[in-house]
Every structure is written in C-alpha cells, then in structure tokens.
Amino acid sequence: MDKIIKKKRFNKKTILSIVGAVVLVGLVGYGYSLSLNKVYKADAEKLTISQVTFGDFEDVVLLNASVVPLTSVIVSSPEGGTVAEIFTENGASVVKGTPLLRIANPNALSSYTSSETSITEQINQLRKLRLDLEQNQRVMGQDMMEIEDKLRTASRKYKIDSALFKKNVITREEFNTSNQDYEYYQGRRGILRQAIKQENQGRIMQLKQIDISIGRMNESLETIRQNIENMTIKAPVAGRLSSYDPVIGKSYSPNEMLGKIDVLQGYKLQASVDEYYVNRVKEGQTASVEFNGNTYKLLVRKVIPEVTAGQFQVELVFDGKSPEDLRRGLSMQVKLTLSDNSKSLLIAQGQFFQSTGGTWVFVLKDGKATKRNVKIGRKNHKYYEVLEGLQKGEDVITSSYDQFNQYDIVEVSK
Known part of the structure; x- marks a missing residue:
C-alpha cells in the first residue's frame, strides 16, 4: 500500500516571506510615525530657554528719542534764485531781522x-x-x-x-x-x-x-x-540757526527751505515707535527719562499716526522742570508708560515670536520640547504677557525657531 505523506503547513520559504512582510510593515509603520512626529536634535548651548514666571507686568515701551527745540521756524526764499552773498553761518545766534544771505534773481x-x-x-x-x-x-x-x-x-x-x-x-x-x-x-x-x-x-x-x-x-x-x-533773506525770529548750508551760486526754488531757526525757549523729544503700539499710544500718557543721574517726567504731547517703515512718530514734552544741559540732537532713552502694572504670567522676549507670531511655542520637559498653542497679550521691553497655554515654572525655548519650526519635537542635548 501506498503511504500518505502529510504536507507541511509552512515551509522555510513561506516562513521567510512572512518574516519579511512583518519587518516591512514595521518599517513602514515606523516611518509613518516619524512622518507624523518629526524630530529635530538641537544643542542646548545654541538655544535660549526661559522659564515662565508670575509677577508684575510693567506696561511700558522703551523709545530712542532725540532732543529738538520746542519751536523751529523754517527760513525760505519767497522768490527763489541763486545765492549771491552769505552773511552768517550755521549754528550762529541771530536776532529778528538779522541778514542771513542774499538771493539773486535777475x-x-x-x-x-x-x-x-x-x-x-x-x-x-x-x-x-x-x-x-x-x-x-x-x-x-x-x-x-x-x-x-x-x-x-x-x-x-x-x-x-x-x-x-x-x-x-x-x-x-x-x-x-x-x-x-x-x-x-x-x-x-x-x-x-x-x-x-x-x-x-x-x-x-x-x-x-x-x-x-x-x-x-x-x-x-x-x-x-x-x-x-526779500531777496535779502532775514531771520524771521530770534534763535539759533540750524540746517543751514548755503553755497555761493546754489539755486533754490520758491519757498524751498534754506534752514531753520531754533527758538531758544525749551526743548522737546521726538521718538519713533514700533507700529505694534499704534493703537495704544495716546496724547497725555506719561513717560520718564534719565539724564545726568536725574529722572525727569514727560508727557506725550503729539502722536503722528502715519506709519513709515514700520514706525510712527511721537512728541514728548517735559512735565515740570527740564534738564539744563540739553542740546539739539542729543539721544535719550525714554520709558513710556502705556497703562498701570498688573499681575500676569510672563515669558521673556525672544526671536521665537518672529517665527510663530506668538501663536505657539516649544515647551521643554525632560530634554524634549513639543509644540503647544498659546495666546500672547501685551509686551514690554523685557517680557510678553501670557494669557493662555502656559503655566508658571514651565520652560520654553525663546530663541529663533527658524531652523526647526517645521518639526513637531525638538530633542535638546546638553
């Protein structure tokens, strides 16, 4: 009689095929998981990491201001023409009616x-x-x-x-x-x-x-x-001549500015402000400035809201006593108060804001930083006010995200 031989369910070739398929599926799954959570490895020394704190939010902005006279009068020629004679120099003190130059217009x-x-x-x-x-x-x-x-x-x-x-x-x-x-x-x-x-x-x-x-x-x-x-241009007021640089033979159009006369009756400050604050800076707000070791109070007298190159202009005057040694052109740092202090969660300013617009941040925990949506409020010269998304004591990467803003996870190595 013939002997029936039972066929094996899995031969060696089949087993190898199954193992290969499993490995392939695993690799595909791992790759897919990586695609969902892209990881960037960063050196801690190349990052700025700041801790979220709770404290007084000082609603101020620092401005670089220039000293200018309270009043400046423009000197111009009604007719225009070429400079024939020059009688005085830039920076000279003049009285009303002092001849400055003569314009020739045949x-x-x-x-x-x-x-x-x-x-x-x-x-x-x-x-x-x-x-x-x-x-x-x-x-x-x-x-x-x-x-x-x-x-x-x-x-x-x-x-x-x-x-x-x-x-x-x-x-x-x-x-x-x-x-x-x-x-x-x-x-x-x-x-x-x-x-x-x-x-x-x-x-x-x-x-x-x-x-x-x-x-x-x-x-x-x-x-x-x-x-x-009037072809002999005279000083319309008493003061100090500035922005005045005529040259014999130089032509001027009618009513073109020849110079300015700074009326020596006090000074004010002019400053450029980032357009971020255009709706928050108002006339009458207070400010302060330090000069020669003393602090002086200021008031916002005028706001010029037209934005040019991302900035608008403000004028500030001294509220009370002003420094004695002010001169046109001096640079001073002004601390402008926008509102009263308030208790808030705070995070240090950094380049991360330019990368995300303040809508999310990388929160660091146990050497791994993950994305988290946040809501940022006001800012001053040091901090951003945190309204939502963070808690006191959490660590946040506050340096630029330009290198890894497309990644989901940043592994930080020391």
Missing part, C-alpha cells in the same frame, strides 16, 4: 522794476487828474464870484432905474435894459449853481475812486519793494 528783479515804473506812472496820472478836478473847482468858484458881483451891480442898477422910471426920469428902454441885465445874471447864477452842484457830486466820487486806486497802487508798490527787499 528776471524777477527786472519784472518788479518794470511793474514799479508802470504803477508809478499810473499814480502820477491819477494825481494829475486830481489836480485838474481841483483846478476846475477853483475856476467855477471864480466864475460864481464874478456872476455874483455882476448880479449885485445889476440888482442895484435895477432898483435905482425902477425908482427913476416911476418918476419918469428915465425912459422905458433904459429901464427894460436894467431889468434884462438883472434877470440875465439871476439866470446865469442859477445855472452856474446847478452846474457847480453836479460838478461837486461827480468830483467827490472821482476823488474817492482816485484815492482808492492810488491806495491800491501804493500797496502794490509796497509789495513789489518788499519782494525786492
């Missing part, structure tokens, strides 16, 4: 001279018209005097002849002649009176118009002469 000068001549001629013509009107008034006055005199003579003769005619001493023809002369001069006097009245009314109006015209022309002449005089 075209403008020629135009002014021509206009001045034309206006002068017109004024002379109007003055001649005034004299003619006055002369005419005198002539008519003389005519009236003559007629009045002749009327008186004719009136006397008429009265005498009337009496003589009643007594038949003179003829009717002689009487009629006297009567006609009397009536004639009466009529002429009436006509002349009416003419003088009308002439006076017209003359008064003409003289008034002449006076107005001459007044306006004189104002124009004064303006022209002032413009000619």
Whole structure:
C-alpha cells in the first residue's frame, strides 16, 4: 500500500516571506510615525530657554528719542534764485531781522522794476487828474464870484432905474435894459449853481475812486519793494540757526527751505515707535527719562499716526522742570508708560515670536520640547504677557525657531 505523506503547513520559504512582510510593515509603520512626529536634535548651548514666571507686568515701551527745540521756524526764499552773498553761518545766534544771505534773481528783479515804473506812472496820472478836478473847482468858484458881483451891480442898477422910471426920469428902454441885465445874471447864477452842484457830486466820487486806486497802487508798490527787499533773506525770529548750508551760486526754488531757526525757549523729544503700539499710544500718557543721574517726567504731547517703515512718530514734552544741559540732537532713552502694572504670567522676549507670531511655542520637559498653542497679550521691553497655554515654572525655548519650526519635537542635548 501506498503511504500518505502529510504536507507541511509552512515551509522555510513561506516562513521567510512572512518574516519579511512583518519587518516591512514595521518599517513602514515606523516611518509613518516619524512622518507624523518629526524630530529635530538641537544643542542646548545654541538655544535660549526661559522659564515662565508670575509677577508684575510693567506696561511700558522703551523709545530712542532725540532732543529738538520746542519751536523751529523754517527760513525760505519767497522768490527763489541763486545765492549771491552769505552773511552768517550755521549754528550762529541771530536776532529778528538779522541778514542771513542774499538771493539773486535777475528776471524777477527786472519784472518788479518794470511793474514799479508802470504803477508809478499810473499814480502820477491819477494825481494829475486830481489836480485838474481841483483846478476846475477853483475856476467855477471864480466864475460864481464874478456872476455874483455882476448880479449885485445889476440888482442895484435895477432898483435905482425902477425908482427913476416911476418918476419918469428915465425912459422905458433904459429901464427894460436894467431889468434884462438883472434877470440875465439871476439866470446865469442859477445855472452856474446847478452846474457847480453836479460838478461837486461827480468830483467827490472821482476823488474817492482816485484815492482808492492810488491806495491800491501804493500797496502794490509796497509789495513789489518788499519782494525786492526779500531777496535779502532775514531771520524771521530770534534763535539759533540750524540746517543751514548755503553755497555761493546754489539755486533754490520758491519757498524751498534754506534752514531753520531754533527758538531758544525749551526743548522737546521726538521718538519713533514700533507700529505694534499704534493703537495704544495716546496724547497725555506719561513717560520718564534719565539724564545726568536725574529722572525727569514727560508727557506725550503729539502722536503722528502715519506709519513709515514700520514706525510712527511721537512728541514728548517735559512735565515740570527740564534738564539744563540739553542740546539739539542729543539721544535719550525714554520709558513710556502705556497703562498701570498688573499681575500676569510672563515669558521673556525672544526671536521665537518672529517665527510663530506668538501663536505657539516649544515647551521643554525632560530634554524634549513639543509644540503647544498659546495666546500672547501685551509686551514690554523685557517680557510678553501670557494669557493662555502656559503655566508658571514651565520652560520654553525663546530663541529663533527658524531652523526647526517645521518639526513637531525638538530633542535638546546638553
């Protein structure tokens, strides 16, 4: 009889295939797990690690401010032209009216001279018209005097002849002649009176118009002469000349700044502030500055909210006594208070914020740092205020994440 041979369930080849498949699945699973939790190995000496603390959050910002005068007046040339003469130097102390420089502008000068001549001629013509009107008034006055005199003579003769005619001493023809002369001069006097009245009314109006015209022309002449005089630029106020660097032959446009005069009545501070604070800096906020070992109080007087290159400008004035040795251009560090201190969780400032925008951090525990979502509030020159996501005593990597921000875990080795 034939012997039945039982077939083995697993031969060597099958077992090797199964083992290989298991290993492959394990490797794939391990690789997948690595893809889900990418690990970055970092040297502790190349990281900055800060501990979360609880304490007073000082809501302040440090500003680098420059000292400038409280008031500066711009010096400019109304006409423009080229520099012909220079009378003073930058940094000089000047009083109001001190000549600074002379601008040459031949075209403008020629135009002014021509206009001045034309206006002068017109004024002379109007003055001649005034004299003619006055002369005419005198002539008519003389005519009236003559007629009045002749009327008186004719009136006397008429009265005498009337009496003589009643007594038949003179003829009717002689009487009629006297009567006609009397009536004639009466009529002429009436006509002349009416003419003088009308002439006076017209003359008064003409003289008034002449006076107005001459007044306006004189104002124009004064303006022209002032413009000619303005070619010599003078100090508009007393103070110290700054930003002033004219050169003989240099051209300036009309109203272009030639320099500034700093009015020596005190100083203020100008500072640039990061746009992060644009909605938090207000007029009236307090600040402080240290100078020569003393602390001085300041107030925000003006906020210029236009943001340029990521910053906006503020002006601060001293609240009370100011330092004695201030000079334009000095740099000072100002501590601007935004609000009162408050108790908060604090984390030191660092480059991590630029990497994450403050939305998450790497929290370190037992040599391994993992990502955690957080909520950051205010910041000052030292700390960020932590609103959510961290607890007191936890360690956080606060240096830059640029090298490993795509990783899930950072293994920190000492």
